[in-house]
Every structure is written in structure tokens, then in C-alpha cells.
Amino acid sequence: MPGYTINRDDYLTRLRRIEGQVRGLQRMIEEDKYCIDVLTQITSVTSALRSVGLGLLDEHVRHCVMDAANSSTEAGNDKIDEAIGAIERLLRA
Amino acid sequence: MPGYTINRDDYLTRLRRIEGQVRGLQRMIEEDKYCIDVLTQITSVTSALRSVGLGLLDEHVRHCVMDAANSSTEAGNDKIDEAIGAIERLLRA
Amino acid sequence: MPGYTINRDDYLTRLRRIEGQVRGLQRMIEEDKYCIDVLTQITSVTSALRSVGLGLLDEHVRHCVMDAANSSTEAGNDKIDEAIGAIERLLRA
Amino acid sequence: MPGYTINRDDYLTRLRRIEGQVRGLQRMIEEDKYCIDVLTQITSVTSALRSVGLGLLDEHVRHCVMDAANSSTEAGNDKIDEAIGAIERLLRA
Numbered sequence: 001m002p003g004y005t006i007n008r009d010d011y012l013t014r015l016r017r018i019e020g021q022v023r024g025l026q027r028m029i030e031e032d033k034y035c036i037d038v039l040t041q042i043t044s045v046t047s048a049l050r051s052v053g054l055g056l057l058d059e060h061v062r063h064c065v066m067d068a069a070n071s072s073t074e075a076g077n078d079k080i081d082e083a084i085g086a087i088e089r090l091l092r093a
Numbered sequence: 094m095p096g097y098t099i100n101r102d103d104y105l106t107r108l109r110r111i112e113g114q115v116r117g118l119q120r121m122i123e124e125d126k127y128c129i130d131v132l133t134q135i136t137s138v139t140s141a142l143r144s145v146g147l148g149l150l151d152e153h154v155r156h157c158v159m160d161a162a163n164s165s166t167e168a169g170n171d172k173i174d175e176a177i178g179a180i181e182r183l184l185r186a
Numbered sequence: 187m188p189g190y191t192i193n194r195d196d197y198l199t200r201l202r203r204i205e206g207q208v209r210g211l212q213r214m215i216e217e218d219k220y221c222i223d224v225l226t227q228i229t230s231v232t233s234a235l236r237s238v239g240l241g242l243l244d245e246h247v248r249h250c251v252m253d254a255a256n257s258s259t260e261a262g263n264d265k266i267d268e269a270i271g272a273i274e275r276l277l278r279a
Numbered sequence: 280m281p282g283y284t285i286n287r288d289d290y291l292t293r294l295r296r297i298e299g300q301v302r303g304l305q306r307m308i309e310e311d312k313y314c315i316d317v318l319t320q321i322t323s324v325t326s327a328l329r330s331v332g333l334g335l336l337d338e339h340v341r342h343c344v345m346d347a348a349n350s351s352t353e354a355g356n357d358k359i360d361e362a363i364g365a366i367e368r369l370l371r372a
Binding site: 059 | 131
């Protein structure tokens with residue numbers, strides 16, 4: 001079971017709020033809101049998504065990586081490679 | 094009228110796709126998908142949002158900032174201050 | 187003349203401080219300092235560099251882009267394309 | 280001993296190159312180089328620093344975090360908290 005199942009409801013709540021924010025962005029565009037206000041809202045959604053991503057990463061390292069490391073050093077190293085790759089992609093997103 | 098009204102339909106299409114991606118993220122969490130796959134999808138949504146943000150910024154500078162600068166240097170400078178602030182927030186989001 | 191010549195000494199002072207911080211990073215590695223402390227220092231240098239970059243961008247838009255826009259709409263648009271490209275690269279660095 | 284001592288010479292070589300790039304930036308400012316070219320070079324230095332940071336993080340998780348986790352779950356969790364905090368700061372730098 002993925003580590004995040006512990007906080008699954010919390011992630012779902014946050015993602016539903018993010019979905020609402022994205023619909024809010026559509027309304028802002030439809031209503032010709034000022035560009036800079038739309039940009040500020042985009043920044044806020046990006047930040048909320050990043051925060052969900054960091055939460056998932058935290059639980060992933062704490063559970064999946066640790067479980068793999070407990071089964072074998074090689075399995076742990078494979079999981080770490082994978083996690084570092086995900087961090088790198090998040091940094092450059 | 095905001096500069097982005099030129100590409101309004103394009104922005105709306107992209108934001109609806111992003112909304113669909115955020116709903117896809119909720120399904121991934123509900124179905125206990127693997128953390129790293131969820132993270133990869135988050136990276137993809139973040140990147141799509143940034144790209145909408147950069148498009149808005151481009152049109153904002155091209156239209157609002159330029160119009161303000163044509164009316165007075167001071168008005169142009171105020172708009173540039175505001176745009177640089179928005180870029181800074183986007184960088185740190 | 188580039189717009190940044192106005193604050194040239196300020197940029198030079200900041201870049202010399204950044205150079206000192208990078209030498210400090212080398213010392214930290216030589217002295218086997220704790221990884222997380224090295225990472226915190228890297229974050230601080232990255233942030234200082236970004237801040238110099240945003241300052242240059244600000245002056246670039248305020249001077250070069252505006253001068254180009256005053257000579258012709260086409261020249262202004264070319265400069266804006268170039269500036270947005272630089273912001274995009276900075277975002278993904 | 281910190282995990283990075285394995286690749287210590289590699290990090291030192293990369294940091295010396297980064298120091299040289301920062302001195303190159305000072306020369307570019309002194310010689311009034313074009314803003315966008317200076318920005319491109321700043322992006323390149325930022326990217327090189329991030330890459331050193333990710334390398335350190337990789338080794339930190341692979342060694343320090345794993346060693347702590349092997350001694351006790353609580354020690355492992357403390358190290359993970361600390362590592363996630365460092366990633367978060369790097370993301371917002």
C-alpha cells in the first residue's frame with residue numbers, strides 16, 4: 001500500500017480545492033480579469049500543487065523507500081534513484 | 094481590455110485540460126496509484142500552469158505595459174514594477 | 187548602453203559576495219561539513235543569483251525593451267520575445 | 280563522515296568551475312555585455328548549483344538517512360524531516 005494512504009482524505013480535500021481554484025481561473029479569464037491578478041492566482045495554485053507533491057514525497061521516502069531499504073540495500077538504492085529523479089523533475093517543472 | 098482576450102479561448106481550453114488533470118490526480122489517489130506516478134503527474138500539471146502563466150505574462154507585457162508606457166513613462170514604470178513582482182512570485186511558487 | 191550600467195557597481199558587489207559564498211561552499215566540502223548545511227548554503231547562493239537575475243531583467247525591460255518599443259512596434263516585440271524566453275529559462279533553471 | 284566524501288573531489292571541481300563562472304559574470308557586467316546574455320549565464324550557474332545540490336541530497340539520503348534509519352525509526356524520521364525541509368527550501372530558492 002502506498003505510504004500516502006495514511007493521509008489520503010487530506011490529499012483528496014486539497015486536490016478538490018485545487019480543482020476549484022482552476023475553475024476559478026477559468027472564470028477569471030471569462031470575465032476578463034486583470035492579467036496580474038490571474039498570474040497571482042496561478043502562483044497560488046502552483047504553490048498548492050507543489051505542497052501536495054512535497055507531502056507525497058515525504059511519505060514516499062518515509063514508507064516505500066524505507067521498506068525497500070529494509071528488504072535489501074539494492075532495493076533501497078533503486079527507490080532512492082527513483083525519488084531523486086522525481087525531485088529533479090519537480091525542481092525543473 | 095486585457096491583452097489575453099486575444100487568446101482567451103486558447104487559455105480556457107488549456108485550463109479545462111488542467112482541471113481534467115487535477116481530477117485525474119484525485120482518481121490516482123483514490124485508486125492508490127504509486128506515489129512516484131502521482132508526483133510525475135503533479136509535475137506535468139505544474140508545468141502546464143506555468144506555461145499558461147508565461148503566456149499571460151507575455152501578452153501582459155506586450156499590451157498592458159506597452160500601452161501604459163505610451164501614455165507616460167511613469168505609468169509604464171508602474172506596470173513594469175508590477176510585472177517584475179509577478180515574475181518573482183512565479184519563480185518562488 | 188545596457189540598462190544595468192546604472193547599478194553596475196551594485197551588481198559587481200553582489201557578484202563578488204556570491205563568488206565568496208561559492209568559495210565558502212568549497213571550504214565546507216573540504217571540511218566535511220554536514221550535507222544539509224551545505225544544501226542550505228547552496229539555496230542561499232541560488233537565491234542571491236536569482237535576485238541579481240531579476241534585477242537585470244527589471245532594468246532590461248525598463249530600458250532596452252522600452253527603447254526598442256519607442257523605435258518601432260516590431261523592434262519592441264522582438265525584445266519582448268527575447269525577454270520572455272529568458273524568464274522561461276530562469277524559471278526552469 | 281558525510282556521504283558526499285565519496286565524490287568530494289568531483290564536487291570541488293564543479294564548485295571551482297562555478298566560481299569561475301561567477302567571475303565570468305563580473306567580467307560580463309564590467310564589459311557592459313548585453314543583459315540577456317548575462318541572464319543566460321546566470322541561468323547556467325543556477326542550474327549547475329542546483330545540480331550540485333541534488334547530488335549532495337542524493338548521497339545524503341543514501342548514506343546519512345539510511346544509517347540513521349538503521350539505528351532507529353525515530354532517528355530515520357528526524358533525518359527525513361530535515362531532508363524534506365532542505366528540498367522545500369531548494370524548490371523555493
